[in-house]
Amino acid sequence: MEWRGAGILLNVRRHGESSAIIEVFTPERGKHAGVVRGGTSRKxxxxxxxxxxxxxxxxxRLEDxxxxxxxxxxxxxxxxxxNNRLALAGLNAVTGLLSFCLPERAPYPALYQRTEQLLDLLGQDDVWPLAYLRWEVALLDEMGFGLDLTSCAATGATQGLIYVSPKSGRAVSAEGAGDWADRLLPLPPVLRGEGGGPDAEVAEALRTTGYFLEDRLAPAMGTRPLPEARARFVAAFSRRV
Structure with missing residues (x-):
């Protein structure tokens, strides 16, 4: 069995004396691991x-x-x-989350394309956090935990949406929230794709996506906690905010 294609390297670990096991994300074969002979060499x-x-x-020899x-x-x-702490933290968050949540050898071509585009923006600190937020929203959607921010879960209204229900992942208006407002997550305009994405709004939106990553996606992966790399990126970005 054999195949050839391009991929993004997610992680590397030493294997034996001179080899390495790498995990890559490819558009057609998803997350895929394999041994690189001489992978620890200077070359x-x-x-x-x-x-x-x-x-x-x-x-x-065999596909499995x-x-x-x-x-x-x-x-x-x-x-x-x-020499760019924010960019390094962002890169580690992306590769860490993909390694954490992608099933083995399942293709996600749209997510791969988004990931490649996001990584190509590394170092452009003025636009990268917003691009990263949109990538997290896409990741949640691909993994089956997408947010529905089109209308209020309680009233059906499409205006005045300022919260997200932690239970359903749906938007909630101020009117629909009622006495439950303090139990809901923030829905800044940037999370709905509105506005220019100021840092303060992006940070607030990352609080909401972070909830669904930690309390919905991570438990679905079993007993493993969410990679700490994501929290380190959010902390680095919050210092800038």
Whole structure:
């Protein structure tokens, strides 16, 4: 069995004396792992940095085997995060969340395209947090925990939507919230795709998406907690706000 294609490197771990096991995200084969022979060598290791775009050739005797990768670098993103704490934290959040929640070998071509576009914006700190927020919303949707922010869950109204129900993931208006307002999550305009996305609104929206990542998505993954990389990015961004 074999295939060839491009992919984004999610993580690397040492395997044996000189090899490495890498996990990549590909448009057609989803999250996929394999062994890179000599992956810790001076020749190959510099190319195996999380976020790197790789040309991959995978081979295995049987399809369900872990198999081995031959890799060639297509695009390194290391320079985009060098000496930039926010960019590095953002990169780690993206790769960490994908490694955490994607099922093995299930294709998510639309999410892959969004991820590639997001990573190409690394280092552009004026636009990256908003792009990241939109990526998180897309990730929740792809994983089956999408938010419905089109109308109020209580009244059906399409105006005055300022909350999100933590139970249903639906928008709620001020009128519909009633005495439950203090139990609802914030719905800033940026979360509905409105406005220019000022940092304060993005930070507030990340509080809402973070709830669904931690309290809905993570439990669906079993007993594993959400990767700490996401919290570190939010903390780095909040310091800027």
């Amino acid at each position: 190959i290791a510099p190319s195996l940095q999380p976020g790197a775009q790789l040309d991959l050739a995978w081979r295995a 085997h872990i198999g081995s990768f031959s890799v060639e670098p297509l695009r390194s993103r290391a320079a985009l995060v060098m």
